[in-house]
Amino acid sequence: MSKRIALIAHDEKKDDLIKFARDYQGILVHFDLIATGTTGKLINEKTELQVTRMKSGPLGGDQQIGAEVAHERLDGVIFLRDPLTAQPHEPDVSALLRVCDVHDIPLATNLATAVMIVSYLETGCD
Numbered sequence: 001m002s003k004r005i006a007l008i009a010h011d012e013k014k015d016d017l018i019k020f021a022r023d024y025q026g027i028l029v030h031f032d033l034i035a036t037g038t039t040g041k042l043i044n045e046k047t048e049l050q051v052t053r054m055k056s057g058p059l060g061g062d063q064q065i066g067a068e069v070a071h072e073r074l075d076g077v078i079f080l081r082d083p084l085t086a087q088p089h090e091p092d093v094s095a096l097l098r099v100c101d102v103h104d105i106p107l108a109t110n111l112a113t114a115v116m117i118v119s120y121l122e123t124g125c126d
Contacts, residue, residue: 003075003121006065007035007043008057008096013080014042020078020114021047027122034068036061066099076117077107 005028009017021028021043028049035043037056044051054061068074077100081093093109100107108114 002030002032004032004034004068004073005118005121006068006074006077006079007033007039007051008062008065008078009039009080010082012082012085014039016111017078017080018042018046020080020111021049024115024118025049027118031118031121034065034074036065062096066096069096069099069103069105072103074105075121077105078114078117079107079109080111080114081109 007017007021017039025047033043033049033051034040035051035053037053037059039057040051040053043049044053054064062079065074065077069077077096079093079096093107097107099105106113106117106120108117
């Protein structure tokens with residue numbers, strides 16, 4: 001069974017996540033990817049990756065991803081957040097971080113830890 005990763009990005013970080021997806025496409029193609037609505041749409045359009053889209057963040061997509069964590073259906077979460085200029089309509093990482101901690105699921109909030117999670121999961125480690 002393939003590993004499953006969720007992808008989320010605040011508006012100011014969407015380009016960074018798309019670049020990350022392009023740079024690591026050779027690895028990410030082996031994962032089952034889900035994302036919040038707008039982020040997933042952009043990755044589907046700008047890469048050759050296939051991403052299952054949840055609702056957009058403001059409509060509860062981050063909560064849908066949290067539910068996937070709670071049901072233990074994710075191996076990792078990449079949530080590129082903008083710590084300086086996040087807008088009120090954007091998802092808050094706090095609840096997602098909490099549920100990931102409860103279920104021992106790694107969550108990256110920046111590109112350095114995103115690389116670590118993908119590299120770790122690529123090796124087949126559990």
